[in-house]
Amino acid sequence: MLPTFMEVLDTSIASVALPHIAGSLSATTDEATWVLTSYLVANAVILPTSSWFSLRFGRRNFLLACIVIFTASSFACGAATSLGMILVSRAIQGAGGGALQPLSQAILLESFPPAKRGSAMAVFALGVVVAPVLGPTLGGWLTDSYSWRWAFYINIPIGAAALWMIWQFVKDPPYIKNAKPGRIDTIGFGLLAIWLAALQIILDKGQEDDWFSSNWIRWNFVILVLGFTAFLIVEMRLKQPLVNLRIFSNRNFALGSLLIGLFGATIYGIVTLLPLFFQTLMGYTAQAAGIAVSPRGIGAVVAMPFIGLLTSRMDNRWIIAAGFTGFAFTSYWMSGADLQMSQWSLLWPVVISGMASGMIFVPLSTTAMGTLKNEQIGNASGLYNLMRNVGGSVGISVVNTLVARHAQVHQAEMVHDLATGRLVFDQRLQALQQTFSQTAGPVLSRQRAYGVIQQKLSTQAALWAYIDDFRYLALVCLCCIPIVWCLRKVKPRGGPVVAH
Numbered sequence: 001m002l003p004t005f006m007e008v009l010d011t012s013i014a015s016v017a018l019p020h021i022a023g024s025l026s027a028t029t030d031e032a033t034w035v036l037t038s039y040l041v042a043n044a045v046i047l048p049t050s051s052w053f054s055l056r057f058g059r060r061n062f063l064l065a066c067i068v069i070f071t072a073s074s075f076a077c078g079a080a081t082s083l084g085m086i087l088v089s090r091a092i093q094g095a096g097g098g099a100l101q102p103l104s105q106a107i108l109l110e111s112f113p114p115a116k117r118g119s120a121m122a123v124f125a126l127g128v129v130v131a132p133v134l135g136p137t138l139g140g141w142l143t144d145s146y147s148w149r150w151a152f153y154i155n156i157p158i159g160a161a162a163l164w165m166i167w168q169f170v171k172d173p174p175y176i177k178n179a180k181p182g183r184i185d186t187i188g189f190g191l192l193a194i195w196l197a198a199l200q201i202i203l204d205k206g207q208e209d210d211w212f213s214s215n216w217i218r219w220n221f222v223i224l225v226l227g228f229t230a231f232l233i234v235e236m237r238l239k240q241p242l243v244n245l246r247i248f249s250n251r252n253f254a255l256g257s258l259l260i261g262l263f264g265a266t267i268y269g270i271v272t273l274l275p276l277f278f279q280t281l282m283g284y285t286a287q288a289a290g291i292a293v294s295p296r297g298i299g300a301v302v303a304m305p306f307i308g309l310l311t312s313r314m315d316n317r318w319i320i321a322a323g324f325t326g327f328a329f330t331s332y333w334m335s336g337a338d339l340q341m342s343q344w345s346l347l348w349p350v351v352i353s354g355m356a357s358g359m360i361f362v363p364l365s366t367t368a369m370g371t372l373k374n375e376q377i378g379n380a381s382g383l384y385n386l387m388r389n390v391g392g393s394v395g396i397s398v399v400n401t402l403v404a405r406h407a408q409v410h411q412a413e414m415v416h417d418l419a420t421g422r423l424v425f426d427q428r429l430q431a432l433q434q435t436f437s438q439t440a441g442p443v444l445s446r447q448r449a450y451g452v453i454q455q456k457l458s459t460q461a462a463l464w465a466y467i468d469d470f471r472y473l474a475l476v477c478l479c480c481i482p483i484v485w486c487l488r489k490v491k492p493r494g495g496p497v498v499a500h
Contacts, residue, residue, distance in 0.1 A: 002162035003067055003100040005127030006155050010074070010097065013139035014039075017148035024148065027083045037204045038087050039094035040393065044196045046098025047386040048243045049189060051379035054103060055181040059378070060172050063103045064163060069096030071159030078152035101128075102381035105365070107170060109381070110374050114490075117370075118311025121362045122304040129357045130297040136275055137290030144287050175375050185242035188234050192243065195227030199390070203397040207404060244379045247372070252488050253380055256368020257387040259320075262480050263360050264388040265395030266327060266473050270353060272396045274334075274346070276403070277466050281339060281459060292343050292350075299354025307362050316363035321484045323359030326352055328477035335470035339463060370490035402472065403465045411461035418453060429453065 014021075014035060022032035054062045073093035080086035105124065112120045142150040198220045205217070212218055235241040248254045271293070278289035310319055330349040337346065365384070372380055418425050432449035433442075440448065 001104070001124050001127040002158060002165065003063065003070075004104045004124065005131050006158045006162065007070065007097040007100040008128055008131035009135050009138070009158075010039075010093070010152075010155060013135040013142075013151045013154070017139055017143045017151045020143050020148040021086070025080070025083045025086065031083060034083075034087055035090050037200060039090040039097075040204070040389075041197045041200045042091045042094030043098040044200060044386060044389060045189075045193045046095050047102060047389065048192065048382045050099035050102045050382045051106075051244075052181050052184065052242050053099065054106075054378055055176065055179040056184070058172050059103060059107065059176050060166065060170050062099065063107075063170070064166060066096045066099045066103070067159050067163050067166070069093075070100065071156055071163075074152045074155035074159070078149040099382075101385045102378070105385065106378045106381040109366075109369055109377050110173060114366075114370065115312050117366045118316075118362060119308035121311070121365050122308030122358070125358055125361045125365075126301065126304060129300040129354065129361060134294070134297055136271075137287070137294045140285070140287035140290045144285070173374070182240040185234070185238060185240075188231060188238070188242040191227050191231040191234060195224050195231055198224040198227060200393060203393045206397060207401045211401075243383065244376075245383075247376060247380050247383065250371055251486075252371045252490070253368050253384070255483060255487050256364055257384055259360075259364055259480055259483055260368070260384060261387040261391030261394075262476060263324075263364070264391030265398070266331070266476055267357055267395075268392035269395035269399040269469070269473050270331065270334075273399050273403075273466060273469055274350070277337065278343075281462060281466070284343070288343070292346070295347055295351045296354035296357070299351040299356075300358045301354075303355035303358045304362070307358050311363045311366060315489055316367045317484050317487055317489065319359050319363045320367070320487075321481050323356045323363075324477045324480045324484065326356030326359065328474040330356065331470050331474035331477065335467045335474070337463075337466065337470075339459065367487055367490050371488065399469050399473075402469050403462070406465035406468045407458070407461045410464040411457060414457060414461060418457060425453075 018032045018035065021035060022028060025032075050062075056062075057065070070093055073089050073096060076089035077086055077093060080089055108120050108124050109117055138154070139151045142148075142154065202217060202220050202224065209217055212221070232245070235243055235245050248257070274293045275289040278284040278292050284292065307319065330353040333349040334346055368384060369377055369380055420426060420429075429449055432452055433445050436445035436448045
C-alpha cells in the first residue's frame with residue numbers, strides 16, 4: 001500500500017502548491033500547470049507497460065527501482081531552482097510512479113487466495129481512496145506553514161519505509177522468474193507515448209485555450225487519433241506485444257475497466273469541485289477547504305473493514321451497485337449547496353461519499369480481475385489503473401469546463417432580470433447608491449453599485465454551474481448501475497476463481 005499511497009498522494013498534493021511554485025520560480029500560473037501535466041504524461045505512459053518491465057527485470061526489482069526513482073526525483077523537485085529543473089524532475093517522477101500502482105495491486109492480488117482478496121484490497125484501497133483526499137489538506141498545510149518544497153520532501157520517509165518493507169517481504173512468483181518477455185516493442189512504446197501525451201495535453205489545456213477553436217489543440221487531436229489507431233494495429237498484430245490488448249476480450253475485465261474509468265471521472269470530479277467551490281465562492285483558504293473535504297477519508301476508513309468482509313461473503317455486484325447508488329445520492333445532495341452554508345454543512349454527504357468509494361473500488365477490482373489467470377493479472381492491472389487515471393483526467397477536465405461554460409450560460413439567463421424598470425432591481429440599485437453616496441459622488445456611487453450587482457450576478461451564476469456539475473456526476477453514477485449487472489458473478493470462495 002505504501003508505494004501506491006505515496007504516488008496517489010503526490011498526484012493531488014502538488015496542485016494546491018502551484019501558485020506558490022509559480023511565484024518562487026518566476027513563472028506564470030499557466031507555465032506552472034506543466035508541473036502537473038509533465039507528471040501525468042510520463043505516469044500514463046509507464047502504467048500499461050509495467051507488466052513487460054516486471055517480466056524483463058523481475059517484478060520485485062522493478063518495483064524497488066521505481067520507488068528509488070520516485071523518491072530521488074521527489075527530492076529533486078523540492079530542491080528545484082528553475083521551472084525547467086522542476087519539469088524534468090516531475091517527468092522522471094511520473095515515470096517512476098507510473099508502475100507503483102499496477103505492480104502493488106498485482107502483487108497483492110496474487111499473494112492472496114480469491115476468498116481473501118476482498119479483505120486485502122480493502123487495506124490496499126486506503127492508499128487509493130484516502131490519498132486524494134489527504135493530498136490537498138496536507139499540501140495546503142505544508143505550503144502555508146513551511147514551504148511548497150515540503151509537498152515533495154514528504155515522499156522521502158514514505159519511500160524509505162516502502163523500500164525496506166518490500167525488500168524484506170516481497171518475493172517474485174515462479175512464472176516471473178522464468179518469464180521470457182522477448183525484446184521490447186519500441187514502435188508500440190513510442191506510439192503509446194505519443195497518443196497518451198496528446199490526450200493528456202488536450203485534457204489539461206483544452207479549457208484554457210478554448211478547446212477546438214485553438215489550432216494547436218486541433219493538431220494534438222489529429223496526433224491522438226492517428227497515434228491511437230496505429231498503436232492498436234501494431235499491438236494486435238504482434239505475438240508478444242508491449243501491452244496485451246486481447247485481455248479486453250474477457251467480459252469482466254472489459255466492463256470493469258469501463259466502470260473504473262467512469263468511477264475515476266466521478267471521484268476526481270468531486271475531489272476537484274468541492275475545494276474549488278469552497279475557495280472560489282466561499283472564500284476559504286486552501287487549508288480550510290482541504291479540511292472541509294477531509295471527512296471523505298474518515299468514511300473510507302470506517303467502511304473498509306466491513307467491505308473487506310462482505311466481498312468474501314456475498315455477490316460483489318450488489319456492493320458495487322450500492323456504491324454507485326450512494327455516490328449518486330451524495331452528489332445530488334451536494335447540489336443543494338448554497339452560499340449561506342457553514343463549513344460542515346456538507347459533512348454527511350462527504351463522509352458517505354467516502355464510504356461509497358470503498359464500496360466501488362474494492363469489489364470492482366476483485367470482480368474485474370476475478371476471472372483472470374495469475375499470469376494475466378500484471379498486464380491487466382496496468383491497463384485497469386490506466387483506465388482509472390484517464391477517467392480521472394477526463395473527469396477533472398469536464399467538470400472544470402462545465403463550471404466555466406455554465407457560469408456564462410446562467411449569467412446570460414439571469415441578466416434579463418437586472419434591468420432598469422424592474423422594481424426589485426431599481427430598489428436594490430437605489431439602496432446601494434445611497435450607501436456609496438456617503439463617501440463618493442453620484443457618478444462614482446452609481447458605478448460602485450453596478451459593480452456590486454455584477455459581482456453578485458457572477459457569484460450566483462457560478463453557484464448554479466457547480467450545482468449543474470454535481471447533478472451531472474450523480475447522473476453518471478446512476479448510468480453505471482445497469483453496467484454493473486452485466487458483470488459475471490465471481491464466486492467468493494477459496495481455490496481457483498470460477499466465473500459463471
